[in-house]
Amino acid sequence: MMAGIKALVALSFSGALGLTFLLLGCALQQFGVYWPLFVLLFHILSPIPNLIARRHVDDTESTSACRELAYFLTTGIVVSAYGLPVVLARKGVIYWGACGLVMAGNSVIFLTIVGFFVLFGGGDDFSWEQW
Template sequence: MTLLVIGCATNHNWWPFFVVIFYLLAPVPILVSRRYSSSGMGPSNACQELAIFITMGIVISAFGLPIVLHRAPVKGTTEDVIPLSAMWYVLGGNVVVFSTIVGFFITFGGEDVDYTMW
């Protein structure tokens, strides 16, 4: 999050902060599929595969948004919506945040974890 805020604040442009929406949405499909899938169907089932597919779409969108914002020109000028430095800060922040989310699921991904406490 620090890299994201630095990328936004140093350039006085808060458009890259919309990536936070993807940070909030990324773990939701997997949490829902683990909550409602039956454990008797084996390590993989259609519900889990769909949740992983949706999650990967969200993650790719989070990496794509700053690139698209950097490549998109401001209307009437040749200036980009966000500068190159902001794009790199946001991409670095994405790596850190999504690595943390993966670490959460590896740590709490066992069969004995009860999600009803959340």
């Protein structure tokens, strides 16, 4: 039980660190543009295809079209989250320094999401469903 709480605290810390990078890319005085906050939409949408696929796919199947489609959609969402700051920086809407901070925040937040599913997504006796 204590290991689960420590893992949850570590994931919370890493999520807060990723959001700090994202907010620094928007709120620092030399950047001062809040357009990069639109990547939060991608952070919210990224786990949804896999959550839906887990509900509709039997675990005994080795491959499933539903699971593969979920992976494809998740990949598209994650690539879009990395692409949006680059497009904004290329168009001159945000500075490249803000783009770098948003990219760092994206990396930390997506690694946190992956860590959550690795730690709490298994079907064993310790899963996220107990929270």
